[in-house]
Amino acid sequence: MTLHRITTTKRLLALLASACMVTAMGACSSNDNTQSQDKATQSSAVNPAGSVAIFTPADGITISQQTPLSKWEKIVPEIVSSLKQEGVKSSDITVKNSSNLAKQSQSVQDYVVNHINGSEHLSSKSGTTLVVAPVTDLSESDRQYGDYAKHDITWDADAADENAKDHAQSAQRLVSALRLAQNEGMKVVLVSNTLQGYAPDVYAPMVTAEQIGQLQAKELVSKLELGKASSNDPKQIEVLLPYDETDEHGSKEDTSFAQHVFRGIWQILGPYFKDGKAVSPSGTLTASTDESDWQSVAFESAKDEQIKSTLAERLGMDEDDAHPTRIDGIISCNDYVAKNVADELNKLGYTGSSADVNPSITISGIMDSITGKKDLEKKAVPDSPNASTDNDGDKKSDDEENMQWPIITGYGAYISSMPNIVNGKQWMTAMENRKTLAKDIARTCVRLNVAGKPSKLDFIVSATVAGKKTPTIHEDALAISAGNLKKTLIEPNYISLADAGL
Known part of the structure; x- marks a missing residue:
């Protein structure tokens, strides 16, 4: 009117x-x-x-x-x-x-x-x-x-x-x-x-959708120290971009939000793929990928199993006799996808946590900080035993090396994701x-x-x-990881210690 x-x-x-x-x-x-x-x-x-x-x-x-x-x-x-x-x-x-x-x-x-x-x-x-x-x-x-x-x-x-x-x-x-x-x-x-x-x-x-993508990509670049990577030993990165092709009535959905999330991601990650410092194990992302190629990493994500099967397929581990695939980082786009990614990696046998990658904090230090025993100090710490040796101090096999836990990012600060943030299975999330x-x-x-x-x-x-x-x-927006969880979420009363699994 x-x-x-x-x-x-x-x-x-x-x-x-x-x-x-x-x-x-x-x-x-x-x-x-x-x-x-x-x-x-x-x-x-x-x-x-x-x-x-x-x-x-x-x-x-x-x-x-x-x-x-x-x-x-x-x-x-x-x-x-x-x-x-x-x-x-x-x-x-x-x-x-x-x-x-x-x-x-x-x-x-x-x-x-x-x-x-x-x-x-x-x-x-x-x-x-x-x-x-x-x-x-x-x-x-x-x-x-x-x-x-x-x-x-x-x-x-x-x-x-x-x-x-x-x-x-x-x-x-x-x-x-x-x-x-x-x-x-x-x-x-x-x-x-x-x-x-x-x-x-x-x-x-x-x-905005672009900011969601940029934020996760920036956190991944920082944690993996992509600037120090080389084309001789590139970081292995996957992007899981959830979208819906049609609604429940079969009508075509508007996919512009997913497209803009990918645009934000690629504005940050694109140069590293172009220089050969990052590659995709699945081949869905290459040096010639541009911001319009969002469909190469998009998938239907309404059900848990869709996420899990997509990840296993990307890693080439959807067959019983498949060998482990090295993966350094996974941009999951939101916490719902991130939780299913962590569940599937556990099922596939990946071990360790995000805290093991270029460590500046330890899980025990995180726990002590969150529960108020002492302030968290960020400083270089010895590489985790998961990095290159087994529990007996022997050098790991290639398969064991490939099974190290990657950096996983998400968005939304889901209550259900907080335990994974604390234990390092999910590196970061974010919220307004x-x-x-x-x-x-x-x-x-x-x-x-x-x-x-x-x-x-x-x-x-x-x-x-x-x-x-x-x-x-x-x-x-608030970028949240185990290192600042207490300051960003617990002290302002967004969540409780119980929500964090403590």
């Missing part, structure tokens, strides 16, 4: 009529989960911190049922708590989540229309900010990265397909409602997903700096309500959104 700029009275009547029409067409927004914070105790006094309405997607559910720390149900209460600390009253905070874009767009439109209708003299009221994380349909493999990873919402206004047409109408309705809100003096903070052609007052980006982002969003809302712009906030930078320079919240 297009909301035209006409006189205020006529516009409100038209919008209210539209809202009634939407209600008459069915309970389109009745499934939205709406939480009012103590509406019955509202005070007639104007609070200078203003009011905030938060609109987010309902949490996605992955088939694996494994849960990353990046969930909407986690960050929303943290934003609410931070808003209260910034002086926003509970009665001035509204929280709504929606399962799809159609319901969310109607929910936002209804809120804006009702707010305008109840605020005839808006300039005399305290400010209002809308925090909106647009709902997007995610494939199963995309959901494995958590709820926050950025997806651009685009549409074709002239689409003939009914599903595409419905999507376009929902997206346009959301954009129109947000623009109306801005025209009436409200502010908009757009979180994570962008909307085609729309520039908010402030943008709060989460991690969720608690800090929640505080930043809350501070931004109050500053917008009070001053009209996000001035003097040290986490605000300028970035281009929909062709317009836009104030943007900036926080780096």
